[in-house]
Amino acid sequence: GQSHTFFLLLICVVSPVKGEAVSQHGHSSNITGIPIISFKWHHVETPYLVAFWVLVSFLGKLVIEANHHVTSVIPESALLICFGFILGGMIWAADKVQTFRLTPTVFFFYLLPQVILDAGYHMPNKLFFTNLGGILVHAVIGTCWNAASLGLSLWGCQMGGAMGDLDIGLLQYLLFGSLMAAVDPVAVIAVFEQVHVNDVLFIMVFGESLLNDGVTVVLFNVFDAFVSLGGPKIDAAEIIKGIVSFFVVAFGGSLVGLVFGLLISLLTRCTKNIQIIEPGFIFVLGYLSYLTAEMLSLSAILSIVFCGMCCQKYINANMDENSVQTVRYAMKAFANGSETIIFVFLGISAIDKVIWVWNTGFILLTLLFVLVYRFIGVFFLTWILNRYRLVPLEFVDQVIMSYGGLRGAVAYGLAVMLDENKIKEKNLMVCTTLIVVYFTVILQGITMKPLVMWLKVKRAAVTEVSLLEKLTNKMFNHTLVAIEDISGQIGHNYMRSKWKYFEENWMSWILMKPSARKKQDQVFDVFHQLNLKDAMEYVTEGERRGSLEFVRNENSIIDFKKKSESESFDINNANMSNDHGAMSTTSRDPIPSVSLEMHEQIMKAVREAEAINAHHLLDQHLYKSRKQHRHRFSRSHFDINRDEKEVQEIFQRTMRNRLKSFTSAKMGVKPPKTIVKHTQKEQQQKPMKILSRSFLGSEGDSASGYDQSYMRATYRAGAGIENPAFMPDLDPMDLLQIPPWLGESELDSSMVALSHRAQVDLPRTPSNLRRLAPLRISTRSTDSFTLENIPDTQSATPITDNIYAWF
Amino acid sequence: MGSRASRLLREEEIEEIKKETGFSHRKITRLYRRFTSLDKGENGTLSREDFQRIPELDQVNFRGFMRTLAHFRPIDQDNEKNKNPSATEPLNSRTNKLLFAFRLYDLDRDGKISRDELLQVLRMIVGVNVSDEELGSIADRTIQEADTNGDGYISFNEFIMVLEKGNVDVEQMMSIWFLH
Numbered sequence: 001g002q003s004h005t006f007f008l009l010l011i012c013v014v015s016p017v018k019g020e021a022v023s024q025h026g027h028s029s030n031i032t033g034i035p036i037i038s039f040k041w042h043h044v045e046t047p048y049l050v051a052f053w054v055l056v057s058f059l060g061k062l063v064i065e066a067n068h069h070v071t072s073v074i075p076e077s078a079l080l081i082c083f084g085f086i087l088g089g090m091i092w093a094a095d096k097v098q099t100f101r102l103t104p105t106v107f108f109f110y111l112l113p114q115v116i117l118d119a120g121y122h123m124p125n126k127l128f129f130t131n132l133g134g135i136l137v138h139a140v141i142g143t144c145w146n147a148a149s150l151g152l153s154l155w156g157c158q159m160g161g162a163m164g165d166l167d168i169g170l171l172q173y174l175l176f177g178s179l180m181a182a183v184d185p186v187a188v189i190a191v192f193e194q195v196h197v198n199d200v201l202f203i204m205v206f207g208e209s210l211l212n213d214g215v216t217v218v219l220f221n222v223f224d225a226f227v228s229l230g231g232p233k234i235d236a237a238e239i240i241k242g243i244v245s246f247f248v249v250a251f252g253g254s255l256v257g258l259v260f261g262l263l264i265s266l267l268t269r270c271t272k273n274i275q276i277i278e279p280g281f282i283f284v285l286g287y288l289s290y291l292t293a294e295m296l297s298l299s300a301i302l303s304i305v306f307c308g309m310c311c312q313k314y315i316n317a318n319m320d321e322n323s324v325q326t327v328r329y330a331m332k333a334f335a336n337g338s339e340t341i342i343f344v345f346l347g348i349s350a351i352d353k354v355i356w357v358w359n360t361g362f363i364l365l366t367l368l369f370v371l372v373y374r375f376i377g378v379f380f381l382t383w384i385l386n387r388y389r390l391v392p393l394e395f396v397d398q399v400i401m402s403y404g405g406l407r408g409a410v411a412y413g414l415a416v417m418l419d420e421n422k423i424k425e426k427n428l429m430v431c432t433t434l435i436v437v438y439f440t441v442i443l444q445g446i447t448m449k450p451l452v453m454w455l456k457v458k459r460a461a462v463t464e465v466s467l468l469e470k471l472t473n474k475m476f477n478h479t480l481v482a483i484e485d486i487s488g489q490i491g492h493n494y495m496r497s498k499w500k501y502f503e504e505n506w507m508s509w510i511l512m513k514p515s516a517r518k519k520q521d522q523v524f525d526v527f528h529q530l531n532l533k534d535a536m537e538y539v540t541e542g543e544r545r546g547s548l549e550f551v552r553n554e555n556s557i558i559d560f561k562k563k564s565e566s567e568s569f570d571i572n573n574a575n576m577s578n579d580h581g582a583m584s585t586t587s588r589d590p591i592p593s594v595s596l597e598m599h600e601q602i603m604k605a606v607r608e609a610e611a612i613n614a615h616h617l618l619d620q621h622l623y624k625s626r627k628q629h630r631h632r633f634s635r636s637h638f639d640i641n642r643d644e645k646e647v648q649e650i651f652q653r654t655m656r657n658r659l660k661s662f663t664s665a666k667m668g669v670k671p672p673k674t675i676v677k678h679t680q681k682e683q684q685q686k687p688m689k690i691l692s693r694s695f696l697g698s699e700g701d702s703a704s705g706y707d708q709s710y711m712r713a714t715y716r717a718g719a720g721i722e723n724p725a726f727m728p729d730l731d732p733m734d735l736l737q738i739p740p741w742l743g744e745s746e747l748d749s750s751m752v753a754l755s756h757r758a759q760v761d762l763p764r765t766p767s768n769l770r771r772l773a774p775l776r777i778s779t780r781s782t783d784s785f786t787l788e789n790i791p792d793t794q795s796a797t798p799i800t801d802n803i804y805a806w807f
Numbered sequence: 808m809g810s811r812a813s814r815l816l817r818e819e820e821i822e823e824i825k826k827e828t829g830f831s832h833r834k835i836t837r838l839y840r841r842f843t844s845l846d847k848g849e850n851g852t853l854s855r856e857d858f859q860r861i862p863e864l865d866q867v868n869f870r871g872f873m874r875t876l877a878h879f880r881p882i883d884q885d886n887e888k889n890k891n892p893s894a895t896e897p898l899n900s901r902t903n904k905l906l907f908a909f910r911l912y913d914l915d916r917d918g919k920i921s922r923d924e925l926l927q928v929l930r931m932i933v934g935v936n937v938s939d940e941e942l943g944s945i946a947d948r949t950i951q952e953a954d955t956n957g958d959g960y961i962s963f964n965e966f967i968m969v970l971e972k973g974n975v976d977v978e979q980m981m982s983i984w985f986l987h
Contacts, residue, residue: 130979390881390978390979390982390983391881391976391978391979391982466949466952466953466969466972467945467948467949467952468949468952468953468961468966468969468970469969469970469972469975471925471928471929471932471949472908472970472975472980473975473980474932475908475911475928475932476908476980476981478931478932479911480879480980480981480983483876483879483983484983486841486845486876487838487841487876487983493983531944531948
């Protein structure tokens, strides 16, 4: 319904727009009056059309994705091609000629790079390099075999007369073979994406589709040159040059990519101050690596793939979490968008009478040979490979590998680039290429999933990696190196450990920020992530219950030695809540390990804070409004104390000391004996209220629990800064659980604000957690990032006067 | 085995080893040469000094050496498929590999991995940046994730269940390619 009206609208827009294009000339020379508005189509023609087609493609995708039943059976790429058919039909009906096609320039320069960069950036490096041997064999030898066999067979068939009267020589057949031979990465991603086969199978096909560009480029250029030179001029020297050019193109392209990858990594090391546009570097430099390789007539795809693969680790480590997310999402958006546009235009390009040259023999035989030779090639090569593989590829996997040899837009782009002067039957070749592409993407795409299910191919594991798996994996890495060493051979693991050593000590040192280098331990990383996840769950759990209660574990005073600051604050800030009941069990229970860590974080942070300038410390721990005053306080007077009476006295003393230090800026003043006078209840209440307000903000009175006795206090040993008064024991002090100097703002707003924030903005990443934090035990003056969400309800002024008045 | 230096390997011994471990004749002789080259003390056994990097081993004779190495042979696919229930499993079968992995943790051979055993392994493979307490938390969490019956230890079955989830390629992880 809606789509119909949309398409009609489309036609209405496109046709008159084309007509208008002509009438704009000479407009400026004969104006009779001042035009209020004028229609300046040619002014905006190119960018408008570009944007328009992007919009149309995306809208097409929107329509297609609306119904999941359809997309689970027919892959999205096939549907997009059909959408392209419809659009092409409409344009052709309007214009009688195909005005829009997928031109090679647009495709190779503006649409393909993003897809490949995305592929390289998200490539599982370890898996790739483990299977590199197999991938290379298939990419190089397999593609050459495909090209040669197809070209020769077709030529043979022509000689045999199966194709009627065609003017194609052997060299042209070989050229055609070379452009048809390559498995296309875009098509592979599009089809395999929804099938989820096991990792090894996927990486074999996908890796092959990426690396075979090296071969394709060489073969295409070589045969193109041969066709130009003509048959007689080809001698041994030319052939040798062809072989040499393969190595140059492939390795040169990879080298260019590597250089750019290293460049990106180095850059991200210094971009701390421009975090906003940090992500831009990756895109720009990736694109430049593509263009540079293209300029040097090396393999551009190889270049951008290796660029992405090389830099992924370092930029993920160096860049800010937000930037990493930005890169990830933006890359996916660009890649996906490009794919959409590519497939739509593949469809549109078909509706073009010029290329409708039909030769049954040629087309059908091409289809047949492409499929058959793919199967033969894959099975033969895998049979050889399996004798050298640790884990041989199963038969079913090989079937899928063969069936997954999809051709796509790259082949089409190359076909369109053929010179029609040299190759008379160019249109036939283009037509055939398109038909083969449609066959593979649509038909093979649709049947891929049922085939995978029917053959019971091993699927990808979807479960989360547990700690034990990661641990065992790592342990075995070491074990295997040891065994290889013992049995006296240089094996895979030996090389891998050597590389790892080199990488950790040299490359990381140069390319990674020092702070990032510290965080590289894998097992710890998993643990850290799991803890964060736990923490987030607890916070939301606590929120659901309506309060953030906490129970302090008095026994845990453990010293973290080297945890990096930001990490500790992340975790610390993420979770200040615990289940009451859970604390009763000891070490086997998961919660204590998390709470223990939280607790340790606090302790560590607190102790760290002690170590730093008191002035700085105060800035962090008192409220914003207090910044105007110079504050000092003494740390040396807090003791562990459980006795109520003594606690009261200590409270008085410390209060006095603190307030004294506000005025006199002296530290360690001995409390005068007059303090005894103040032990009456009402006098206690007042300073408490005042001070509580001063430290906790203006809503002091309204917050519950303030009137109750602060007197009962349990200390944590070593918690120097803690004021016993503000460390109430249990339940009645729900809202006062956090010692105020550890809280950035008043309890009310901080505690309650947390819940609002948690409900509204559920934390997903560590960076989000920072924003959540009511507690920030930072010794850096980074007030802003925690206070940004906290409503500033602190009205300070009359209170400080009260304090002074008290004296 | 005798204590004479560079004692030659007898044919029947080679046969026995071949049956037990599955290595071919040529590989066994090659590994024997390696063994003797490692055996600096020339007493037919490898002692701690010989294995500089593996401090836990005391004395390993050639049979033990081969038996251990046999665990790392790639799995014989035909063997896996046509399991003969009466015959003893070859040392490099999937179960035996998993058992080997399990025993790397379970040092006291009581059939369960305890927290302390985990800690020891963790200490060995996790970097120096991590403190003992953090390690303790990791160990706790590891046990908690894998322990299905809640006894605080990881039994062999629980271990297998975790590793069989599919994220870890057991065969790939526990095999190396022994060159000819």
